[in-house]
Amino acid sequence: MTGRWPGWFALGVLRFGLSPDAFWALSLAEWRALCAALEPVAPAPPDRQALDALIMQFPDGGGQ
Template identity: 45%
Template sequence: MRFDWPALMRAGLSGLALRPDQFWTLTPAELRLMLGDAARVPPMDRSRLDALIAAFPDKRKESENDRL
């Protein structure tokens, strides 16, 4: 996904009247929400959750009993 930075900066700095420090501390999701685009983002479904689980598996901490 590529960002159209000039358009995003115009929307944030001019359209939303954000200060530069406010604009640059926003996440893309926060900026989309402020611009009213959040409704177009579909909710997470099972296949996306499975992809995230595969990409970022939980790691089991080794306990003292596991070493014995």
């Protein structure tokens, strides 16, 4: 397996509890539906205000 397949396979087997045969038998629509169930758990990306606060807290310092 190359690319992202090892990670996707591990997610399917370890997180979703699929057998390897069940993982490989999934359609793309089924896989997307399973992965969509994970989305609410992921944090939302920072908004502009949060990014500006981080920039102020951790300035680049001119590459030093």
